[in-house]
Amino acid sequence: MAFTETYRDPQLVTQTIQKIKDIITKPWVIMEICGGQTHALMQHGFDDLLPQEIELVHGPGCPVCVTPLELIDKGIAIAQQPDVIFASYGDMLRVPGSEKDLFSVRAAGGNVKIVYSPIEALQIARNNPDKQVVFFAIGFETTAPANALSVMKAKELNLKNFSMLVSQVRVPPAIRTILSDPHNRVQGFLAAGHVCAVMGYHEYLPLAAEFQLPLVVTGFEPLDLALGILETIRALENGKNEVINAYPRGVIQEGNRSAQDIIEKVYKTCDQKWRGIGTIPDSGWKLNEDYTDFDAENRFDVGQIQTKESEVCISGLILQGRKKPFECPAFGTLCTPQNPLGATMVSSEGTCAAYYRYQRK
Amino acid sequence: MCLGVPGKIIRIYDDNSIKMSEVDFNGVTMKVCLETTPQAKIGDYVIVHAGFAINLLEESEALETLSMLDEIAKLGEQEQT
Numbered sequence: 001m002a003f004t005e006t007y008r009d010p011q012l013v014t015q016t017i018q019k020i021k022d023i024i025t026k027p028w029v030i031m032e033i034c035g036g037q038t039h040a041l042m043q044h045g046f047d048d049l050l051p052q053e054i055e056l057v058h059g060p061g062c063p064v065c066v067t068p069l070e071l072i073d074k075g076i077a078i079a080q081q082p083d084v085i086f087a088s089y090g091d092m093l094r095v096p097g098s099e100k101d102l103f104s105v106r107a108a109g110g111n112v113k114i115v116y117s118p119i120e121a122l123q124i125a126r127n128n129p130d131k132q133v134v135f136f137a138i139g140f141e142t143t144a145p146a147n148a149l150s151v152m153k154a155k156e157l158n159l160k161n162f163s164m165l166v167s168q169v170r171v172p173p174a175i176r177t178i179l180s181d182p183h184n185r186v187q188g189f190l191a192a193g194h195v196c197a198v199m200g201y202h203e204y205l206p207l208a209a210e211f212q213l214p215l216v217v218t219g220f221e222p223l224d225l226a227l228g229i230l231e232t233i234r235a236l237e238n239g240k241n242e243v244i245n246a247y248p249r250g251v252i253q254e255g256n257r258s259a260q261d262i263i264e265k266v267y268k269t270c271d272q273k274w275r276g277i278g279t280i281p282d283s284g285w286k287l288n289e290d291y292t293d294f295d296a297e298n299r300f301d302v303g304q305i306q307t308k309e310s311e312v313c314i315s316g317l318i319l320q321g322r323k324k325p326f327e328c329p330a331f332g333t334l335c336t337p338q339n340p341l342g343a344t345m346v347s348s349e350g351t352c353a354a355y356y357r358y359q360r361k
Numbered sequence: 362m363c364l365g366v367p368g369k370i371i372r373i374y375d376d377n378s379i380k381m382s383e384v385d386f387n388g389v390t391m392k393v394c395l396e397t398t399p400q401a402k403i404g405d406y407v408i409v410h411a412g413f414a415i416n417l418l419e420e421s422e423a424l425e426t427l428s429m430l431d432e433i434a435k436l437g438e439q440e441q442t
């Protein structure tokens with residue numbers, strides 16, 4: 001498509017970055033909340049291209065990374081039970097639990113299947129009526145409509161052998177937590193374009209007003225990223241504390257209503273634990289009263305879970321933007337994507353994986 | 362699961378009362394659910410996450426952003442001369 005290619009045009013990106021250099025007069029700290037954007041920024045070498053005045057801090061927007069350890073241990077315990085098919089997005093398999101990961105459960109004969117969509121998990125349930133199919137429903141607002149719709153369809157189809165282990169997180173409460181921290185250094189945000197494609201950006205308006213800073217809805221192509229940063233710097237330099245949409249071809253203020261309706265039908269907001277960060281009020285969704293039958297945590301008794309985090313891994317600080325991966329002694333030595341000690345080294349959205357892949361020191 | 366790349370809808374069909382489609386991503390075809398973008402038509406571009414089209418891409422908006430860029434470039438030239 002012509003306009004996808006245009007949004008990858010190196011010359012337009014260079015021009016936009018030149019514009020940033022033209023208008024910037026002092027140092028600014030910007031956070032990109034989304035792990036997908038962290039990877040895209042590294043991949044296209046933005047840290048080298050941008051003027052030195054800009055410091056990019058990486059946010060906690062990696063769904064795999066923030067899924068609580070207890071839940072991963074629960075998933076592992078469920079996946080080891082007989083007559084269970086455990087369906088998960090591929091990235092989750094290598095995430096370290098307290099003792100093992102889902103990958104090793106599969107290697108030991110557990111029925112763990114990688115799916116790219118919950119619709120596939122639903123199909124597996126239909127095709128295997130004698131097995132219990134459990135889908136690991138993790139993610140931000142971007143996966144919520146997909147995960148929610150699968151449960152809705154399972155109920156419509158009266159599927160008794162489908163359930164979900166849910167860790168569904170929301171971005172705006174996390175931004176509030178970051179900004180409320182007395183040590184916060186972030187002065188402007190790139191708001192994740194695809195989260196806003198689903199939810200819109202009205203939730204960001206009160207954040208801009210309360211914390212007096214700009215939030216700029218930003219897409220994922222190189223030109224989108226450059227435009228998002230340009231708009232952020234322009235707002236910062238002019239003291240404009242507002243929400244700006246730099247990704248209008250993918251996002252409108254009210255978001256995708258049909259998707260929101262599905263989310264509302266199935267989920268309700270809850271306090272949610274984020275791995276490495278802690279509990280953030282109202283930052284998650286769980287199945288509402290109409291769908292509790294489909295909650296794998298109710299369906300399977302997995303007994304007492306004793307969790308144990310790695311002693312060396314500092315991924316919690318990395319997720320909060322307080323440390324960079326190369327400040328971890330294990331980075332690239334004890335900890336690599338083949339042998340990850342923490343979730344941020346596993347995921348295609350994790351910051352440690354991004355630094356390792358694009359070899360940033 | 363979160364790297365939403367745009368793809369083009371090439372076929373729309375029903376699978377057990379779930380609205381599905383085939384979407385072309387630069388020559389690779391994938392099955393994508395359209396339940397959250399009921400207005401989508403063949404030829405539309407969609408952003409896909411976890412096998413779901415979370416939104417359509419608006420071509421008119423895309424072109425408008427680019428024309429804004431043209432102006433930025435022109436301004437830049439004027440400043441330099």
Ligand code: SF4
Nearest residue numbers: 313314328335342352
């Ligand atoms: S490099 Fe590995 S051990 Fe260090 S913080 Fe990242 S994931 Fe944890």
